Amino acid sequence: SVKPSHYRRIVVLGAPRVGKTAIIRRFLGDDGFEEQYEPTTEDFHSKLYHIRGERYQLDILDASKERDFPAKRRLSILTGDIFLLVFSVTDRESLTEICSLREEIFTAKSKLTKSKENRQLPIIICGNKTDLNSSRAVQPSDICQSLGEDSALFEVSAKDCANLEEMFEALAVLGGLPTETR
Numbered sequence: 001s002v003k004p005s006h007y008r009r010i011v012v013l014g015a016p017r018v019g020k021t022a023i024i025r026r027f028l029g030d031d032g033f034e035e036q037y038e039p040t041t042e043d044f045h046s047k048l049y050h051i052r053g054e055r056y057q058l059d060i061l062d063a064s065k066e067r068d069f070p071a072k073r074r075l076s077i078l079t080g081d082i083f084l085l086v087f088s089v090t091d092r093e094s095l096t097e098i099c100s101l102r103e104e105i106f107t108a109k110s111k112l113t114k115s116k117e118n119r120q121l122p123i124i125i126c127g128n129k130t131d132l133n134s135s136r137a138v139q140p141s142d143i144c145q146s147l148g149e150d151s152a153l154f155e156v157s158a159k160d161c162a163n164l165e166e167m168f169e170a171l172a173v174l175g176g177l178p179t180e181t182r
């Protein structure tokens, strides 16, 4: 069985086509990599994960489709304990989108906790598609500039499986919010 403290609800957000679906598929242990682009409808997955001898249940929500429904997206944000904000290193605008999503998360969560600022939220920033190095449009220094030095950043490739395990582990052990803010 899974300890109550080892349940995580991860909400994945980011611009279209940055590779959210590909990352989630890898996370779920799917070995196939889909070259063909198919937009996802709202998607909710659950997985038991073993890390350093502990069992975690990670529920992962792909909130892509909620992009056009701010109220729904806000609800997903409110019920999430961990956020994975995905952009593509080949797409500068997708980084800008991460910045506004992060603000949205801060706003929604700080209303809930009634504190003015809640900068301690578990957010992981993911720069995907590092395999496309020749068309890289975002450098790690740009990310620091946009999001601050202290953000947890993983550069990955869903295609090559580069650095993914490290990121998934970080997602699990990052820990949820204190229960009263859920």
Ligand code: GDP
Pocket: 014, 015, 016, 017, 018, 019, 020, 021, 022, 023, 033, 034, 035, 036, 037, 038, 039, 040, 064, 128, 129, 130, 131, 132, 156, 157, 158, 159, 160
């Ligand atoms: P989503 O809209 O964010 O869910 O994006 P998808 O996961 O559907 O991916 C969009 C497109 O980018 C698809 O054609 C994928 O094959 C491609 N893609 C996703 N991840 C990577 C990656 O790491 N490297 C490369 N080269 N392509 C990727």
